Amino acid sequence: MATQISTAAGTDRHVGSPRSRVDGPAKVTGLAKYAGEFTAADLVHGYVVGSTIARGTITGIDCAAAEAVPGVLKVLTHANRPDVSGKADSYRDMVGPPGTPLRPLYDANILFSGQPVALVLAEDFETARYAASLVKVTYAAETPETDIDALVPTAYDPPTKRDGIKPPPEPWGDADAAFGKAPIRVERQYRMANEHHNPMEPHASTVIVEADGTYTAYDKIQGVANSQQYLTGAFGLKPEQVRVMNPYLGGGFGAGLRPQYQLFLAMLAAKDLGRSVRVVLTREQMWSFTYRPEAVQTVSLGASPDGALQALRHDAVQGTSRYEDYQENIVNWSGTLYKCDNVKLTYRLAKLDTATPGDMRAPGAVSGLFAIESAMDELAVETGKDPIELRLINYTDSDPVEGKPYGSKALKSCFEQGAARFGWAKRDPKPRSMREGRELVGWGMASGIWEALMMPSSARAVLSADGKLEIGNSTGDIGTGTYTILTQIGADALGLPMEDVTTKLGDTNLAEAPVAGGSWTAASSGTAVMKACRNIAAQVFVLARQMENSPLANVDFERVVFTGGRIEVAGDPSRGVSIKDAMRAGGFETIEVTEKAGPDSDFAKQFECYTHQAVFVEVKVDEDLGQVRVTRVVSAIAAGKILNPKTARSQIIGATVMGIGSALHEESMLDHRLGRFMNRNLGEYHVPANADIHDLDVIFVDEEDKANPLGVKGVGEIGIVGTAAAIANAVFHATGKRVRDLPITIDKLL
Numbered sequence: 237m238a239t240q241i242s243t244a245a246g247t248d249r250h251v252g253s254p255r256s257r258v259d260g261p262a263k264v265t266g267l268a269k270y271a272g273e274f275t276a277a278d279l280v281h282g283y284v285v286g287s288t289i290a291r292g293t294i295t296g297i298d299c300a301a302a303e304a305v306p307g308v309l310k311v312l313t314h315a316n317r318p319d320v321s322g323k324a325d326s327y328r329d330m331v332g333p334p335g336t337p338l339r340p341l342y343d344a345n346i347l348f349s350g351q352p353v354a355l356v357l358a359e360d361f362e363t364a365r366y367a368a369s370l371v372k373v374t375y376a377a378e379t380p381e382t383d384i385d386a387l388v389p390t391a392y393d394p395p396t397k398r399d400g401i402k403p404p405p406e407p408w409g410d411a412d413a414a415f416g417k418a419p420i421r422v423e424r425q426y427r428m429a430n431e432h433h434n435p436m437e438p439h440a441s442t443v444i445v446e447a448d449g450t451y452t453a454y455d456k457i458q459g460v461a462n463s464q465q466y467l468t469g470a471f472g473l474k475p476e477q478v479r480v481m482n483p484y485l486g487g488g489f490g491a492g493l494r495p496q497y498q499l500f501l502a503m504l505a506a507k508d509l510g511r512s513v514r515v516v517l518t519r520e521q522m523w524s525f526t527y528r529p530e531a532v533q534t535v536s537l538g539a540s541p542d543g544a545l546q547a548l549r550h551d552a553v554q555g556t557s558r559y560e561d562y563q564e565n566i567v568n569w570s571g572t573l574y575k576c577d578n579v580k581l582t583y584r585l586a587k588l589d590t591a592t593p594g595d596m597r598a599p600g601a602v603s604g605l606f607a608i609e610s611a612m613d614e615l616a617v618e619t620g621k622d623p624i625e626l627r628l629i630n631y632t633d634s635d636p637v638e639g640k641p642y643g644s645k646a647l648k649s650c651f652e653q654g655a656a657r658f659g660w661a662k663r664d665p666k667p668r669s670m671r672e673g674r675e676l677v678g679w680g681m682a683s684g685i686w687e688a689l690m691m692p693s694s695a696r697a698v699l700s701a702d703g704k705l706e707i708g709n710s711t712g713d714i715g716t717g718t719y720t721i722l723t724q725i726g727a728d729a730l731g732l733p734m735e736d737v738t739t740k741l742g743d744t745n746l747a748e749a750p751v752a753g754g755s756w757t758a759a760s761s762g763t764a765v766m767k768a769c770r771n772i773a774a775q776v777f778v779l780a781r782q783m784e785n786s787p788l789a790n791v792d793f794e795r796v797v798f799t800g801g802r803i804e805v806a807g808d809p810s811r812g813v814s815i816k817d818a819m820r821a822g823g824f825e826t827i828e829v830t831e832k833a834g835p836d837s838d839f840a841k842q843f844e845c846y847t848h849q850a851v852f853v854e855v856k857v858d859e860d861l862g863q864v865r866v867t868r869v870v871s872a873i874a875a876g877k878i879l880n881p882k883t884a885r886s887q888i889i890g891a892t893v894m895g896i897g898s899a900l901h902e903e904s905m906l907d908h909r910l911g912r913f914m915n916r917n918l919g920e921y922h923v924p925a926n927a928d929i930h931d932l933d934v935i936f937v938d939e940e941d942k943a944n945p946l947g948v949k950g951v952g953e954i955g956i957v958g959t960a961a962a963i964a965n966a967v968f969h970a971t972g973k974r975v976r977d978l979p980i981t982i983d984k985l986l
């Protein structure tokens with residue numbers, strides 16, 4: 237099995253140390269450019285006209301008034317668009333669910349409110365936007381269905397499973413019979429609202445027509461390879477005809493996993509006009525695609541009086557669109573987290589007249605864990621057990637779903653360390669027992685779990701004779717710190733200061749890598765970068781050894797360390813050669829290596845790999861006003877090796893804030909008569925603001941894992957998974973009111 241990077245390679249040990257973001261200065265000074273900021277001399281601006289109905293057909297589009305506005309070049313619609321592929325398969329991207337992907341401006345068919353029906357092209361954005369208001373579209377409207385409750389009885393098992401999403405396992409034992417016989421029973425329905433990602437940067441694409449007739453597309457995407465695949469498919473282009481770049485992302489959270497329609501429209505217009513085109517969506521238009529879909533869930537827990545689970549059922553019905561079968565793993569977590577002999581997990585879909593939902597930070601786990609971790613809290617109350625004790629009674633060291641041990645699982649340590657830091661031992665279990673002035677105080681906790689994934693990924697590294705290293709691949713840094721951790725890994729592998737390492741990402745001309753998602757980027761790109769740099773290290777070592785009178789002449793590679801720009805015998809710094817001298821002596825200007833890395837299949841056969849969380853929350857609830865404040869959160873995380881405690885902590889802090897949003901604020905409300913999200917702005921869709929956030933504390937619990945050479949499991953999503961349940965449990969402890977539908981708004985407490 238693989239070695240840890242720090243032993244065989246450099247000793248400078250940036251890996252594991254808190255390091256500030258290498259992309260920080262570019263971001264705070266405005267040098268970092270985003271997809272909607274790239275430009276060209278011939279730039280045209282596109283503005284999208286969205287459908288005002290959710291279901292039906294377009295009967296006519298009158299563009300005359302819009303086209304008469306000075307500065308307007310053209311209005312593209314399904315009726316006058318250039319020829320594009322009609323085959324659904326041409327529009328597939330790397331992460332889309334089964335079904336027929338949206339084909340923008342393809343025909344008169346309307347699938348959801350806000351669907352693009354026209355693109356107004358003008359010399360400037362304001363003109364395009366004004367002219368868009370003059371486009372008159374008439375429809376034959378049909379009655380939309382966007383109410384999941386109406387569809388629960390007819391929910392269906394998706395016939396085609398989504399790649400990478402585990403369907404529910406076959407039931408084991410007899411959960412129905414065991415539940416019927418259990419002395420203690422909890423059966424409840426839970427639900428959470430539709431949520432939209434709302435990254436700070438709205439979706440945007442700028443397609444530049446280059447002098448040689450090729451295209452460069454700057455696209456808001458979490459991995460440019462996906463946009464390139466999409467564009468080559470939909471427009472019949474060869475990969476060398478379209479380079480896609482996205483060096484920086486102003487927040488992704490999953491909203492940038494799939495190419496969105498503004499990319500298609502910008503390319504369509506660029507091809508049609510022969511000019512560069514930029515399409516930026518407005519904040520309101522950000523509600524016309526991908527969202528975390530509402531799920532209606534029922535959890536049934538049967539237990540003995542001492543709290544041991546005898547039956548566990550978890551059923552979820554989740555919304556998808558009429559044209560694609562979007563799927564998440566909502567219910568499997570319940571079977572993975574707890575030991576129980578009788579388990580039944582079921583998941584079905586309901587077809588709504590909305591855009592296809594999409595992955596949003598820890599998709600499935602956020603919804604599913606809210607349900608199971610609320611239900612476990614209710615069982616703790618029923619059995620009179622402390623919530624941690626109940627979880628320990630039902631603890632498992634192997635995955636009951638797959639029947640394999642975990643490669644590592646330090647959840648017990650998360651309970652211990654989190655509880656100690658929080659002061660959990662002082663908790664009076666009685667609801668409404670703690671008070672501070674006019675506020676009720678509540679303490680709640682929950683467990684969290686997320687998959688530790690790795691995807692096949694490549695990386696290129698180039699070492700120059702001046703001792704500088706350049707590394708990179710096409711994945712995106714979605715704000716998580718990928719530039720920084722890859723720089724640390726490269727620097728350590730060759731014993732260089734971080735200043736001498738440049739990391740490049742987000743460009744299809746770089747080594748191919750998957751989208752940044754699923755918390756897999758550190759493991760995937762990190763391992764590929766490490767392999768490429770170790771390969772270079774071995775080559776430089778050979779050059780060093782071949783030098784005249786080399787102090788390393790009879791030394792093996794395993795016995796040297798790379799440090800301070802030198803290759804030295806371990807423990808004897810006097811015997812060494814500088815990297816620069818070795819390169820010059822060998823006559824090399826550069827050494828360039830591209831390496832591929834992928835998951836270790838031997839490891840995967842033996843072990844299951846997950847990250848874990850124990851999250852503790854204090855809330856204060858104003859009894860008269862029903863206002864809830866989350867005054868304290870301690871999130872204890874077990875996620876393998878932490879490459880950079882500073883950027884990793886930021887991931888957990890950010891995810892905790894999103895968890896607070898899920899629990900208390902975020903809710904995209906549908907008007908079912910119109911089939912339309914109503915609160916499409918940040919005034920009416922609440923995300924937590926500074927005043928909502930108080931004391932957030934993060935603990936990383938040590939964990940050794942051998943799933944990959946870095947021992948890393950990923951930290952982007954684990955911080956959100958249990959947070960909303962812990963808040964709801966704390967609200968119950970404060971008030972005695974159990975709220976089972978998120979968000980916990982004031983009206984539900986009064």
Ligand code: MOS
Nearest residue numbers: 490596597753754
């Ligand atoms: Mo994440 S929802 O895989 O960007």
